[in-house]
Amino acid sequence: MQSSPLAALKDVIPPSEVSWWPLSVLAWATLIGILIFIILVTFWLYRRHQFGLAKREAIELAKESQNDALILHSLLKRLMKHYYGAEFTTLPSPQWTDALEHLTKQRFTLDEINSLYSSTPDAELNQKLMAAIKRFKLRDSLVKEVYGV
Numbered sequence: 050m051q052s053s054p055l056a057a058l059k060d061v062i063p064p065s066e067v068s069w070w071p072l073s074v075l076a077w078a079t080l081i082g083i084l085i086f087i088i089l090v091t092f093w094l095y096r097r098h099q100f101g102l103a104k105r106e107a108i109e110l111a112k113e114s115q116n117d118a119l120i121l122h123s124l125l126k127r128l129m130k131h132y133y134g135a136e137f138t139t140l141p142s143p144q145w146t147d148a149l150e151h152l153t154k155q156r157f158t159l160d161e162i163n164s165l166y167s168s169t170p171d172a173e174l175n176q177k178l179m180a181a182i183k184r185f186k187l188r189d190s191l192v193k194e195v196y197g198v
Contacts, residue, residue, distance in 0.1 A: 103131045111182045121178035128185050153181035
């Protein structure tokens with residue numbers, strides 16, 4: 050009688066299960082890469098949050114004093130000083146209005162800015178200044194080049 054070819058396989062011993070510890074070099078490199086990536090993303094998000102903190106604070110202060118155009122204007126000046134440097138707060142009025150238009154996408158005239166220091170400021174200027182604070186650009190590399198500061 051002929052023997053079964055499967056009978057010869059009884060002597061084959063299956064390999065033992067491969068343990069997952071210690072990890073291979075590739076697994077360690079992957080884990081370290083993922084950890085570094087998570088740390089960098091967390092750091093970037095924290096820095097981004099901290100960078101916008103002054104603008105968020107200015108928006109909160111602006112909500113408290115919506116009816117005082119002079120305070121809103123000073124908040125815009127403070128934002129400009131914080132993000133672009135003190136030299137921008139001393140710009141002459143024509144350049145100041147141009148810089149505000151560029152950074153806030155709000156149209157300001159010299160008469161509106163000059164009315165801040167009169168006894169009766171322009172009534173609609175409060176809304177424009179509030180919108181300007183909310184739309185203020187935090188990063189614009191062209192500002193220093195355009196205004197020569």
